[in-house]
Amino acid sequence: MTVTESLLSYALAAGILTLTPGLDTALVLRTAASQGSKKALLSAFGISTGCLIWGAMVALGLGAVLAASEMAFTLLKWTGAAYLAWLGLQMLLKPRSEMNMAASETSGKVLRIGNSPFIRGLFGNVLNPKVGVFYVSFLPQFVATGYPVGPYIFGLAAMHAVIGTLWSITMISATRPLSRWLRRPAVVRTLDRLTGTIFLAFAVRLAMTKR
Template sequence: MSVTDSLLAYSFAALLLTLTPGLDTALILRTATVEGGKKAFHAALGIDSGCFIWGALVAFGLGALLAASEIAYSLLKWCGAAYLCWLGIQLMIRPRRSFDAFHSGLRYGGNWFLRGMLGNVLNPKMGVFYVSFLPQFIPAGHSPVIWTFLLVFIHVFIGTAWSLTLIMATRYASGLFNIPAVVTWMDRITGGVFMLFAAKLAVSSR
């Protein structure tokens, strides 16, 4: 995969992941609606910081792990493929019918930057996503550390743009995510993409 192909494929995948409603979306929607746009933006910056923290952990840990052991590389690859496949199947066969941004189990109040960051850092799925997802888009012969941070930056850029969109159109976005057909098909499409990337990861080599 060329550098251009890697960046385009990853940008599309990151965009799809960002647009899929989750706890981050719930936090932005709820904060923008109840607390105002300024605090919602603080939460978005906290979420971005959490992405960079996970990126740093993956970049340095993953680089050393892959360089040291072929067995570790294969184990990581198959575990990542299995996880993505399992997640994709779950999204396809059991898609959600609704997304309630106001009853998502979140705890509110206090420093919104810190809450956004901790919500991301303390979510182990972020680490699993990055470990299993990012290596697929690192071109052969390029630095895993540099490329990991570049890919995380792209993800953060897309995520920030989406957060700003939600903040500026809070009521419309909230209503859209409460349309059962929209949530169901978004989950199914994302599940299909996850399964495709799981297959790609399973057949990939160093």
């Protein structure tokens, strides 16, 4: 895979993933509605920083392991493909009909780290192991041929953080209409099914990847 193919396909996948409503979306929208745009932007920066931290941890550990072991590469490939396929099937067969806006409030009560929107966004992301598992499963298949795995994976994580921040700014700029749109059952179901289909496609692609 060339760098151009890698970045274009990853940008498409990461973009659709970012558009799918989840905990991060709920946190940004809730903060914008209750505390204003500036604090919502701080939450978005906290979330993006969390992505960079996860990206660095995955890049450092995963890059070394994949470079050293053919067995580790094969195990990770099939584990990642199975995980992505499971996520895709869940989204296709059991799409949500609503976005859980209360999730961000619950996570804030559990964390009790402080009132800073940046800290809430940061720790809400860093303390979510699903982000790390997803990065381990998802990012390796987009590494361009001939490039070192670790730095490239961190670059992809940074790209995801940028895409997420841009989407958060868009949501903050149009909090009310986007919030209403993202809460529509038909929109939530459609985005879940679209994301599920893409996850299944990438699961097959990952399973067929050769070192």
